[in-house]
Amino acid sequence: MKIVLLSGGSGKRLWPLSNDARSKQFLRVLETSTGERISMLQRVWDQLAAEGFRQDSCIATSKGQVDMIQSQIGSEAEIVIEPEKRDTFPAIALAASYLYSMKDMPLDEVMIVMPVDPFVEQPFFNRLRKLERVVQTSGADLALLGVLPTYPSEKYGYIVPKNMEDNISDYLQVHSFREKPREEEAAKMIRQGALWNCGVFAFRLGFIIDMLIERKLPIHYEEAVRQYGRFLKTSFDYEVVEKTERIVVMPYDGEWKDLGTWNTLTEEIASPLIGKGTLSPDSQNTHVINELDIPVTAIGVSNLIIAASPDGILVSDKEASPRIKELLNSDELRPMVEERRWGRYRVLDFLKYEDGQEVLTKRICIQAGKNLSYQYHHKRKEVWTVIAGSGEMILDGHYRRITTGDVIVIPAQSKHSLKAATDMEIIEVQTGTELVEEDIVRLAMHWEEILQFCFI
Numbered sequence: 001m002k003i004v005l006l007s008g009g010s011g012k013r014l015w016p017l018s019n020d021a022r023s024k025q026f027l028r029v030l031e032t033s034t035g036e037r038i039s040m041l042q043r044v045w046d047q048l049a050a051e052g053f054r055q056d057s058c059i060a061t062s063k064g065q066v067d068m069i070q071s072q073i074g075s076e077a078e079i080v081i082e083p084e085k086r087d088t089f090p091a092i093a094l095a096a097s098y099l100y101s102m103k104d105m106p107l108d109e110v111m112i113v114m115p116v117d118p119f120v121e122q123p124f125f126n127r128l129r130k131l132e133r134v135v136q137t138s139g140a141d142l143a144l145l146g147v148l149p150t151y152p153s154e155k156y157g158y159i160v161p162k163n164m165e166d167n168i169s170d171y172l173q174v175h176s177f178r179e180k181p182r183e184e185e186a187a188k189m190i191r192q193g194a195l196w197n198c199g200v201f202a203f204r205l206g207f208i209i210d211m212l213i214e215r216k217l218p219i220h221y222e223e224a225v226r227q228y229g230r231f232l233k234t235s236f237d238y239e240v241v242e243k244t245e246r247i248v249v250m251p252y253d254g255e256w257k258d259l260g261t262w263n264t265l266t267e268e269i270a271s272p273l274i275g276k277g278t279l280s281p282d283s284q285n286t287h288v289i290n291e292l293d294i295p296v297t298a299i300g301v302s303n304l305i306i307a308a309s310p311d312g313i314l315v316s317d318k319e320a321s322p323r324i325k326e327l328l329n330s331d332e333l334r335p336m337v338e339e340r341r342w343g344r345y346r347v348l349d350f351l352k353y354e355d356g357q358e359v360l361t362k363r364i365c366i367q368a369g370k371n372l373s374y375q376y377h378h379k380r381k382e383v384w385t386v387i388a389g390s391g392e393m394i395l396d397g398h399y400r401r402i403t404t405g406d407v408i409v410i411p412a413q414s415k416h417s418l419k420a421a422t423d424m425e426i427i428e429v430q431t432g433t434e435l436v437e438e439d440i441v442r443l444a445m446h447w448e449e450i451l452q453f454c455f456i
Helices: 040-050 063-073 088-101 121-138 184-189 205-214 221-227 262-268 321-327 447-453
Strands: 002-006 057-062 078-082 110-115 142-147 158-161 172-181 197-202 247-252 278-280 289-292 296-299 304-307 312-317 337-340 341-353 356-367 375-376 380-388 390-395 398-403 407-410 414-419 423-431 441-444
Touching: 002 088, 002 380, 040 063, 040 121, 057 088, 063 078, 063 337, 078 088, 088 110, 088 205, 088 221, 110 205, 121 142, 121 197, 142 158, 158 184, 172 262, 184 247, 184 423, 197 205, 221 337, 262 304, 278 289, 289 296, 296 304, 304 375, 312 321, 356 407, 390 407, 414 447, 441 447
Parallel strands: 002 057, 002 110, 057 078, 142 247, 278 296, 289 304
Antiparallel strands: 110 197, 142 197, 158 172, 158 197, 172 247, 304 312, 337 341, 341 356, 356 423, 375 414, 375 441, 380 407, 380 423, 390 398, 390 414
């Protein structure tokens, strides 16, 4: 059995803490029993390890999330990288081609696909073993995991089984699907045995490989990456699940939540105040989550979410908070903070002049022992001022040591990299046109490889 975790999302519903670069699964707002704050990704990765599944798991994601994933769970995690964002059907197809051609997974072995960020307890992962057996014994092409609902939610999709009352096995035949019904309809469906669709699919690898062959799509990973634009940009639910006839569902009676909105996420946040600030005792069911260096104070207010980050500030009634997705214009939003495999950065200031010139100022934090890639930029010049720590740098093949107080000028097209000997902080000022993260040409990632570019 192989498990594929789908990591995606635009980050709109948990703005301003989440954004296009930092989706909900990366927010470190959950607490362990020891009080450590971890993300949904870290929690699920630890749960997989506890069940003995980590070595059989990989993460399917876009290029923009790779650094964040490696920063939070380490570089040993196996990652299947989409060359561009499309949807869950092409992402799952790409992962299948990877397991088939790069990992030599047999066609009759079971592949389980699940979101990277469900809020569940450990028994949920034990059910994945049973789901594997259902695929092997039921004769179905697809087996789903369906959660027994605890209330008639309008936010979830539903799986409607056939003849639930007559079933004595671990699984049910699926009759139909219903996406986000109204509360009255959801209540009626629950009385008839409907289950929440938690986005977990299981099938033999050959089921997807045969589908790709039939559609004349590549089944070898490297070719699938090259031809990724040919894969239909659609969801796996729509393209595969709803069109499959032999499909079963295994009920799961346990805790499951989609922590995708502020009102659901705050139900699982132990502390009502995270970050600098004050919350008065008469503020009931109010959460303040503050990533800024200035304090936030809330007095006598109830049922609110107050979230502040470099991207913006949100003050909302908790029940109304899902409407943020409708109000945001994502085209105007530039992520102001990002976590990378080497550390993190925060945008301090951004200016754009009438002549098209731009100036962007960042505070970059690099962890001891970590390094930036060996890279260059087409459209910008950079000036680095080291404000803390020390390390070693290569600029156009020239090696030098740098420390607190040093100022380094990096012209456009100049190849450069840096490795931190101690934790480092750098103020970076970019000048040029189109100051975007995409203007990076990476030549090497690992320091041992980068040193080969050094001639002095």
